Amino acid sequence: MTTAQLERDLRALAEVIDWPETADLVPGVAGDLVRRPAAAGRATTPWLPRLRPVLVASVVTIALAATVLVVSPGARSAVASWFGIGGVQVERQEEAPTPAASGRAVPPPAATLENGLGVPVTLAQAREFVDFDVRVLDLRADLNRTGGGVYFDQSVEGGMVHIVYHVQAGLPSTDSKGVGALLTQFQGGDEPTFTKEVVRGQDVQFLEFDGGVAMWVTGRSHLLLRNAAGEPLRHTARLSANALVWVDRRGVTYRLETALDPDAAMELAETLK
Protein backbone atom coordinates (compact mmCIF):
# COMPACT_ATOMS: atom_id res chain seq x y z
CA MET A 1 0.00 0.00 0.00
CA THR A 2 1.39 3.38 -0.94
CA THR A 3 1.33 6.40 1.31
CA ALA A 4 -1.20 8.02 -1.01
CA GLN A 5 -3.49 5.00 -0.72
CA LEU A 6 -3.21 5.00 3.03
CA GLU A 7 -3.98 8.70 3.19
CA ARG A 8 -6.98 8.14 0.96
CA ASP A 9 -8.18 5.31 3.20
CA LEU A 10 -7.85 7.48 6.29
CA ARG A 11 -9.86 10.24 4.68
CA ALA A 12 -12.46 7.71 3.60
CA LEU A 13 -12.58 6.44 7.16
CA ALA A 14 -13.29 9.96 8.42
CA GLU A 15 -16.35 10.01 6.19
CA VAL A 16 -17.88 6.90 7.75
CA ILE A 17 -16.96 7.41 11.39
CA ASP A 18 -19.96 7.44 13.67
CA TRP A 19 -19.27 10.95 14.92
CA PRO A 20 -21.37 12.09 17.86
CA GLU A 21 -24.05 14.60 17.14
CA THR A 22 -22.78 18.15 17.44
CA ALA A 23 -24.27 19.89 20.44
CA ASP A 24 -25.17 23.55 20.05
CA LEU A 25 -22.84 25.18 22.54
CA VAL A 26 -23.80 28.80 21.97
CA PRO A 27 -26.32 28.99 24.84
CA GLY A 28 -24.00 27.09 27.14
CA VAL A 29 -20.95 29.19 26.41
CA ALA A 30 -22.91 32.39 26.78
CA GLY A 31 -24.47 31.08 29.96
CA ASP A 32 -21.08 30.22 31.36
CA LEU A 33 -19.82 33.68 30.58
CA VAL A 34 -22.77 34.95 32.59
CA ARG A 35 -22.24 32.60 35.49
CA ARG A 36 -18.49 32.79 35.73
CA PRO A 37 -17.21 36.34 35.56
CA ALA A 38 -13.79 36.56 33.98
CA ALA A 39 -12.06 37.34 37.27
CA ALA A 40 -13.31 34.06 38.71
CA GLY A 41 -12.71 32.06 35.60
CA ARG A 42 -9.67 30.17 36.80
CA ALA A 43 -8.86 26.59 36.03
CA THR A 44 -9.71 25.63 39.57
CA THR A 45 -13.23 26.96 39.29
CA PRO A 46 -15.67 24.06 39.43
CA TRP A 47 -17.28 23.40 36.10
CA LEU A 48 -20.85 24.51 35.94
CA PRO A 49 -23.48 22.57 34.09
CA ARG A 50 -24.40 23.80 30.67
CA LEU A 51 -27.25 26.22 30.65
CA ARG A 52 -30.55 24.90 29.39
CA PRO A 53 -32.36 28.09 28.45
CA VAL A 54 -35.54 26.52 27.22
CA LEU A 55 -36.12 24.83 30.54
CA VAL A 56 -36.31 28.07 32.41
CA ALA A 57 -39.76 29.48 32.15
CA SER A 58 -39.59 32.63 34.18
CA VAL A 59 -37.71 35.76 33.46
CA VAL A 60 -34.51 36.00 35.40
CA THR A 61 -32.58 39.16 35.72
CA ILE A 62 -29.11 38.89 37.10
CA ALA A 63 -25.52 39.19 36.27
CA LEU A 64 -24.50 42.75 36.23
CA ALA A 65 -21.10 41.33 37.00
CA ALA A 66 -21.14 39.44 33.77
CA THR A 67 -18.08 39.01 31.69
CA VAL A 68 -16.79 42.19 30.24
CA LEU A 69 -14.85 41.85 27.09
CA VAL A 70 -12.61 44.71 26.22
CA VAL A 71 -12.04 44.38 22.57
CA SER A 72 -8.55 43.90 21.33
CA PRO A 73 -7.56 45.19 17.91
CA GLY A 74 -5.49 42.05 17.56
CA ALA A 75 -8.64 40.01 17.64
CA ARG A 76 -10.24 42.05 14.90
CA SER A 77 -10.15 39.56 12.08
CA ALA A 78 -10.31 36.57 14.32
CA VAL A 79 -13.66 37.05 15.83
CA ALA A 80 -15.74 37.69 12.79
CA SER A 81 -18.69 35.40 13.16
CA TRP A 82 -17.38 34.33 16.51
CA PHE A 83 -20.43 34.92 18.58
CA GLY A 84 -24.01 35.71 17.92
CA ILE A 85 -27.42 35.75 19.49
CA GLY A 86 -30.23 34.90 17.13
CA GLY A 87 -29.90 36.97 14.00
CA VAL A 88 -27.39 39.37 15.48
CA GLN A 89 -23.73 38.68 15.09
CA VAL A 90 -21.04 40.42 17.06
CA GLU A 91 -17.97 41.35 15.18
CA ARG A 92 -15.25 43.41 16.67
CA GLN A 93 -13.36 45.88 14.62
CA GLU A 94 -10.82 48.49 15.47
CA GLU A 95 -12.81 51.11 13.68
CA ALA A 96 -16.34 51.41 12.43
CA PRO A 97 -16.71 50.05 8.91
CA THR A 98 -16.72 52.44 6.02
CA PRO A 99 -18.47 52.01 2.69
CA ALA A 100 -15.12 51.41 1.03
CA ALA A 101 -14.17 48.81 3.57
CA SER A 102 -17.37 46.91 3.00
CA GLY A 103 -16.36 46.21 -0.58
CA ARG A 104 -19.22 47.84 -2.44
CA ALA A 105 -20.96 51.13 -2.76
CA VAL A 106 -23.02 51.61 0.33
CA PRO A 107 -25.01 54.75 0.95
CA PRO A 108 -23.89 56.74 3.96
CA PRO A 109 -25.90 56.49 7.15
CA ALA A 110 -29.27 58.15 6.95
CA ALA A 111 -29.42 61.68 8.19
CA THR A 112 -32.05 60.87 10.76
CA LEU A 113 -32.96 57.78 12.65
CA GLU A 114 -36.33 57.40 10.99
CA ASN A 115 -34.90 57.75 7.49
CA GLY A 116 -32.89 54.61 7.97
CA LEU A 117 -35.64 52.40 9.29
CA GLY A 118 -37.74 51.63 6.25
CA VAL A 119 -41.32 52.41 5.35
CA PRO A 120 -43.60 54.02 7.97
CA VAL A 121 -46.59 51.78 8.58
CA THR A 122 -49.21 51.18 11.22
CA LEU A 123 -48.80 48.44 13.77
CA ALA A 124 -51.62 46.50 12.11
CA GLN A 125 -49.90 46.72 8.73
CA ALA A 126 -46.59 45.60 10.18
CA ARG A 127 -48.30 42.57 11.65
CA GLU A 128 -49.64 41.68 8.23
CA PHE A 129 -46.25 42.01 6.56
CA VAL A 130 -44.33 39.55 8.70
CA ASP A 131 -44.89 35.95 9.77
CA PHE A 132 -44.08 36.46 13.44
CA ASP A 133 -46.13 38.18 16.13
CA VAL A 134 -45.02 41.78 16.36
CA ARG A 135 -44.81 42.66 20.04
CA VAL A 136 -44.81 46.08 21.63
CA LEU A 137 -43.42 47.56 24.81
CA ASP A 138 -45.65 48.87 27.55
CA LEU A 139 -44.90 52.47 26.69
CA ARG A 140 -46.96 55.39 25.57
CA ALA A 141 -47.06 55.48 21.78
CA ASP A 142 -49.52 56.05 18.97
CA LEU A 143 -48.76 53.00 16.90
CA ASN A 144 -52.08 52.79 15.11
CA ARG A 145 -51.41 55.58 12.67
CA THR A 146 -48.85 55.83 9.92
CA GLY A 147 -45.94 57.86 11.20
CA GLY A 148 -46.64 56.84 14.75
CA GLY A 149 -43.31 55.14 15.11
CA VAL A 150 -43.67 51.76 13.38
CA TYR A 151 -41.45 51.01 10.37
CA PHE A 152 -41.30 48.03 8.08
CA ASP A 153 -37.89 47.18 6.66
CA GLN A 154 -38.00 44.71 3.80
CA SER A 155 -34.30 44.79 2.96
CA VAL A 156 -33.77 41.56 4.84
CA GLU A 157 -35.48 38.27 4.17
CA GLY A 158 -38.73 37.89 6.10
CA GLY A 159 -38.85 41.58 6.95
CA MET A 160 -37.89 43.51 10.02
CA VAL A 161 -40.07 45.75 12.17
CA HIS A 162 -38.72 48.79 13.99
CA ILE A 163 -40.68 50.67 16.60
CA VAL A 164 -39.54 54.08 17.78
CA TYR A 165 -40.66 55.26 21.21
CA HIS A 166 -40.29 58.87 22.14
CA VAL A 167 -38.92 60.17 25.40
CA GLN A 168 -41.34 59.79 28.29
CA ALA A 169 -41.33 59.17 32.00
CA GLY A 170 -38.73 56.55 32.79
CA LEU A 171 -37.36 56.60 29.27
CA PRO A 172 -34.53 59.13 28.91
CA SER A 173 -33.43 60.52 25.60
CA THR A 174 -30.81 58.82 23.54
CA ASP A 175 -28.40 60.72 21.32
CA SER A 176 -31.16 60.92 18.75
CA LYS A 177 -33.16 63.88 19.93
CA GLY A 178 -36.54 62.99 21.37
CA VAL A 179 -36.07 59.26 20.85
CA GLY A 180 -36.13 57.13 23.97
CA ALA A 181 -36.05 53.62 22.57
CA LEU A 182 -35.74 51.74 19.33
CA LEU A 183 -37.11 48.21 19.30
CA THR A 184 -36.18 46.01 16.35
CA GLN A 185 -37.64 42.56 15.85
CA PHE A 186 -37.32 39.96 13.14
CA GLN A 187 -37.38 36.23 12.61
CA GLY A 188 -33.75 35.32 12.85
CA GLY A 189 -32.39 31.86 12.35
CA ASP A 190 -28.99 30.48 13.07
CA GLU A 191 -27.43 32.62 10.41
CA PRO A 192 -27.04 36.26 11.30
CA THR A 193 -29.29 38.55 9.35
CA PHE A 194 -27.44 41.65 10.33
CA THR A 195 -24.29 42.42 12.13
CA LYS A 196 -23.56 44.73 14.92
CA GLU A 197 -20.11 46.01 14.36
CA VAL A 198 -18.54 46.65 17.70
CA VAL A 199 -15.71 49.09 17.67
CA ARG A 200 -12.59 49.06 19.77
CA GLY A 201 -13.09 49.59 23.44
CA GLN A 202 -16.68 48.53 23.47
CA ASP A 203 -17.93 46.06 25.94
CA VAL A 204 -20.07 43.03 25.34
CA GLN A 205 -21.68 41.42 28.33
CA PHE A 206 -23.82 38.34 28.57
CA LEU A 207 -26.89 38.54 30.74
CA GLU A 208 -29.34 35.89 31.77
CA PHE A 209 -32.68 37.01 30.49
CA ASP A 210 -36.02 35.58 29.45
CA GLY A 211 -34.95 32.06 30.28
CA GLY A 212 -31.91 32.34 28.07
CA VAL A 213 -29.00 34.58 27.40
CA ALA A 214 -29.01 38.12 26.12
CA MET A 215 -26.16 40.25 24.89
CA TRP A 216 -25.68 43.71 26.29
CA VAL A 217 -23.60 45.88 24.01
CA THR A 218 -22.67 49.30 25.26
CA GLY A 219 -21.54 52.46 23.63
CA ARG A 220 -21.44 53.77 20.15
CA SER A 221 -21.82 51.06 17.59
CA HIS A 222 -22.28 50.61 13.94
CA LEU A 223 -24.82 48.38 12.38
CA LEU A 224 -24.58 46.83 8.97
CA LEU A 225 -27.48 45.11 7.32
CA ARG A 226 -26.67 42.00 5.35
CA ASN A 227 -28.72 40.01 2.91
CA ALA A 228 -29.20 36.24 3.05
CA ALA A 229 -25.90 35.74 1.25
CA GLY A 230 -24.10 37.75 3.90
CA GLU A 231 -23.41 40.68 1.59
CA PRO A 232 -23.63 44.15 3.09
CA LEU A 233 -26.76 45.97 2.01
CA ARG A 234 -26.50 49.39 3.55
CA HIS A 235 -25.64 51.21 6.66
CA THR A 236 -28.58 52.02 8.81
CA ALA A 237 -28.98 54.83 11.22
CA ARG A 238 -29.09 53.65 14.78
CA LEU A 239 -29.05 55.27 18.13
CA SER A 240 -25.73 55.72 19.80
CA ALA A 241 -27.13 53.82 22.67
CA ASN A 242 -26.84 50.58 24.57
CA ALA A 243 -28.46 47.54 23.02
CA LEU A 244 -30.05 44.52 24.63
CA VAL A 245 -30.23 41.60 22.16
CA TRP A 246 -32.08 38.38 22.80
CA VAL A 247 -34.16 35.67 21.16
CA ASP A 248 -37.51 34.46 22.40
CA ARG A 249 -38.76 30.89 22.35
CA ARG A 250 -40.29 31.32 18.92
CA GLY A 251 -36.99 32.28 17.38
CA VAL A 252 -37.75 35.98 17.05
CA THR A 253 -34.70 38.16 17.60
CA TYR A 254 -35.17 41.41 19.50
CA ARG A 255 -32.83 44.34 19.74
CA LEU A 256 -33.74 47.11 22.16
CA GLU A 257 -31.66 50.27 22.11
CA THR A 258 -32.05 52.79 24.89
CA ALA A 259 -30.05 55.05 27.16
CA LEU A 260 -31.03 52.84 30.09
CA ASP A 261 -28.75 50.71 32.22
CA PRO A 262 -28.99 46.93 31.75
CA ASP A 263 -31.33 46.37 34.70
CA ALA A 264 -33.76 49.00 33.49
CA ALA A 265 -33.48 47.82 29.89
CA MET A 266 -34.33 44.26 30.90
CA GLU A 267 -37.18 45.51 33.04
CA LEU A 268 -38.52 47.40 30.04
CA ALA A 269 -38.01 44.40 27.75
CA GLU A 270 -40.05 42.27 30.13
CA THR A 271 -43.08 44.40 29.32
CA LEU A 272 -43.19 43.13 25.74
CA LYS A 273 -46.62 41.89 24.80
Added chain:
Amino acid sequence: MRRHQAVAQRAAWLITGSSEDAADATQEGFVKAWRALDRFRDDAEFRPWLLRIVVNTARNRRRSAWRFDALRVRAAAAAAAEMTPTPEVAAVAHDEHDALVAALRRLSKKDREVVACRYLLDLSEAETGEVLGCPRGTVKSRLSRALDRLRAELDAVHPAAAGGVS
Protein backbone atom coordinates in the same frame (compact mmCIF):
# COMPACT_ATOMS: atom_id res chain seq x y z
CA MET B 1 -18.97 30.12 17.00
CA ARG B 2 -21.30 27.63 15.37
CA ARG B 3 -18.92 27.54 12.43
CA HIS B 4 -16.23 25.89 14.55
CA GLN B 5 -18.14 23.88 17.10
CA ALA B 6 -18.51 20.71 15.01
CA VAL B 7 -14.80 20.19 14.34
CA ALA B 8 -13.97 21.25 17.88
CA GLN B 9 -16.34 18.70 19.37
CA ARG B 10 -15.02 15.99 17.08
CA ALA B 11 -11.49 16.74 18.19
CA ALA B 12 -12.52 16.66 21.83
CA TRP B 13 -14.43 13.42 21.23
CA LEU B 14 -11.41 11.74 19.68
CA ILE B 15 -9.43 12.74 22.77
CA THR B 16 -11.94 11.90 25.48
CA GLY B 17 -13.94 9.13 23.85
CA SER B 18 -17.14 10.53 25.33
CA SER B 19 -19.61 12.79 23.58
CA GLU B 20 -20.64 14.33 26.90
CA ASP B 21 -17.06 15.04 27.92
CA ALA B 22 -16.35 16.34 24.44
CA ALA B 23 -19.21 18.83 24.60
CA ASP B 24 -18.16 19.96 28.07
CA ALA B 25 -14.51 20.30 27.09
CA THR B 26 -15.41 22.20 23.94
CA GLN B 27 -17.65 24.54 25.86
CA GLU B 28 -14.96 25.13 28.44
CA GLY B 29 -12.42 25.68 25.68
CA PHE B 30 -14.64 28.18 23.92
CA VAL B 31 -15.11 30.15 27.11
CA LYS B 32 -11.34 30.18 27.65
CA ALA B 33 -10.83 31.31 24.07
CA TRP B 34 -13.37 34.10 24.42
CA ARG B 35 -11.53 35.36 27.46
CA ALA B 36 -8.15 35.02 25.80
CA LEU B 37 -9.01 36.86 22.61
CA ASP B 38 -6.82 39.78 23.53
CA ARG B 39 -3.84 37.42 23.36
CA PHE B 40 -4.68 36.24 19.88
CA ARG B 41 -2.14 37.36 17.29
CA ASP B 42 -3.64 39.28 14.43
CA ASP B 43 -1.54 37.40 11.88
CA ALA B 44 -2.55 33.96 13.12
CA GLU B 45 -5.30 31.69 11.89
CA PHE B 46 -8.29 31.64 14.19
CA ARG B 47 -9.54 28.06 13.79
CA PRO B 48 -6.34 26.24 14.84
CA TRP B 49 -5.85 28.72 17.68
CA LEU B 50 -9.32 27.91 18.94
CA LEU B 51 -8.87 24.17 18.39
CA ARG B 52 -5.61 24.15 20.30
CA ILE B 53 -7.37 25.58 23.34
CA VAL B 54 -10.15 23.00 23.03
CA VAL B 55 -7.67 20.16 22.51
CA ASN B 56 -5.62 21.17 25.54
CA THR B 57 -8.77 21.47 27.61
CA ALA B 58 -9.91 18.01 26.54
CA ARG B 59 -6.46 16.54 27.22
CA ASN B 60 -6.56 17.92 30.74
CA ARG B 61 -9.77 16.03 31.32
CA ARG B 62 -8.39 12.68 30.20
CA ARG B 63 -4.98 11.37 31.13
CA SER B 64 -5.17 8.81 28.33
CA ALA B 65 -6.02 10.99 25.39
CA TRP B 66 -6.59 10.08 21.75
CA ARG B 67 -7.31 6.41 22.52
CA PHE B 68 -10.05 6.14 19.89
CA ASP B 69 -12.02 3.85 22.19
CA ALA B 70 -15.35 5.17 20.95
CA LEU B 71 -14.36 5.32 17.30
CA ARG B 72 -16.78 3.23 15.25
CA VAL B 73 -17.83 3.10 11.63
CA ARG B 74 -21.39 4.25 11.13
CA ALA B 75 -23.90 1.47 10.81
CA ALA B 76 -25.78 3.56 8.27
CA ALA B 77 -22.64 3.96 6.21
CA ALA B 78 -22.10 0.23 6.23
CA ALA B 79 -25.70 -0.36 5.19
CA ALA B 80 -25.41 2.15 2.38
CA ALA B 81 -22.16 0.61 1.25
CA GLU B 82 -23.87 -2.74 0.99
CA MET B 83 -25.99 -1.36 -1.83
CA THR B 84 -22.96 -0.90 -4.10
CA PRO B 85 -21.15 -2.23 -5.85
CA THR B 86 -21.84 -5.66 -4.39
CA PRO B 87 -22.58 -6.74 -0.83
CA GLU B 88 -19.39 -8.76 -0.81
CA VAL B 89 -17.19 -5.83 -1.81
CA ALA B 90 -18.99 -3.58 0.68
CA ALA B 91 -18.47 -6.09 3.46
CA VAL B 92 -14.77 -6.21 2.69
CA ALA B 93 -14.61 -2.41 2.74
CA HIS B 94 -16.40 -2.34 6.08
CA ASP B 95 -14.06 -4.94 7.51
CA GLU B 96 -11.08 -2.98 6.29
CA HIS B 97 -12.37 0.20 7.86
CA ASP B 98 -12.60 -1.72 11.11
CA ALA B 99 -9.09 -3.05 10.59
CA LEU B 100 -7.85 0.47 10.01
CA VAL B 101 -9.49 1.64 13.24
CA ALA B 102 -7.93 -1.26 15.10
CA ALA B 103 -4.51 -0.46 13.64
CA LEU B 104 -4.90 3.19 14.61
CA ARG B 105 -5.58 2.16 18.19
CA ARG B 106 -2.29 0.28 18.29
CA LEU B 107 -0.25 3.32 17.35
CA SER B 108 1.44 5.46 19.97
CA LYS B 109 -0.40 8.45 21.33
CA LYS B 110 1.86 10.83 19.42
CA ASP B 111 1.16 8.99 16.19
CA ARG B 112 -2.57 8.86 16.85
CA GLU B 113 -2.91 12.55 17.53
CA VAL B 114 -1.08 13.68 14.41
CA VAL B 115 -3.01 11.24 12.20
CA ALA B 116 -6.28 12.24 13.79
CA CYS B 117 -5.71 15.94 13.27
CA ARG B 118 -4.49 15.61 9.71
CA TYR B 119 -6.85 12.98 8.33
CA LEU B 120 -9.81 12.38 10.62
CA LEU B 121 -10.35 16.07 11.35
CA ASP B 122 -9.06 17.10 7.93
CA LEU B 123 -6.82 19.86 9.23
CA SER B 124 -4.02 21.18 7.07
CA GLU B 125 -0.42 20.49 8.06
CA ALA B 126 -0.11 24.05 9.29
CA GLU B 127 -3.29 23.75 11.34
CA THR B 128 -2.18 20.42 12.72
CA GLY B 129 1.09 22.01 13.80
CA GLU B 130 -0.71 24.88 15.49
CA VAL B 131 -3.10 22.55 17.29
CA LEU B 132 -0.36 20.19 18.49
CA GLY B 133 2.13 22.94 19.20
CA CYS B 134 4.85 21.94 16.77
CA PRO B 135 6.31 23.36 13.55
CA ARG B 136 4.93 22.31 10.20
CA GLY B 137 8.14 20.45 9.36
CA THR B 138 7.75 18.40 12.50
CA VAL B 139 4.19 17.59 11.50
CA LYS B 140 5.40 16.29 8.15
CA SER B 141 8.04 14.04 9.68
CA ARG B 142 5.71 12.81 12.42
CA LEU B 143 3.04 12.03 9.86
CA SER B 144 5.48 10.18 7.67
CA ARG B 145 6.62 7.99 10.53
CA ALA B 146 3.08 7.46 11.79
CA LEU B 147 1.90 6.32 8.37
CA ASP B 148 4.84 3.92 8.10
CA ARG B 149 3.91 2.39 11.43
CA LEU B 150 0.24 2.29 10.53
CA ARG B 151 1.03 0.50 7.31
CA ALA B 152 3.15 -1.98 9.22
CA GLU B 153 0.31 -2.62 11.65
CA LEU B 154 -2.10 -3.28 8.80
CA ASP B 155 0.30 -5.56 7.01
CA ALA B 156 1.10 -7.52 10.13
CA VAL B 157 -2.47 -8.21 11.15
CA HIS B 158 -4.27 -8.31 7.86
CA PRO B 159 -2.03 -8.56 4.80
CA ALA B 160 -5.02 -8.45 2.45
CA ALA B 161 -5.76 -4.89 3.64
CA ALA B 162 -2.56 -3.74 1.96
CA GLY B 163 -4.64 -3.31 -1.15
CA GLY B 164 -6.56 -0.41 0.34
CA VAL B 165 -10.12 0.21 1.47
CA SER B 166 -11.49 2.56 -1.10
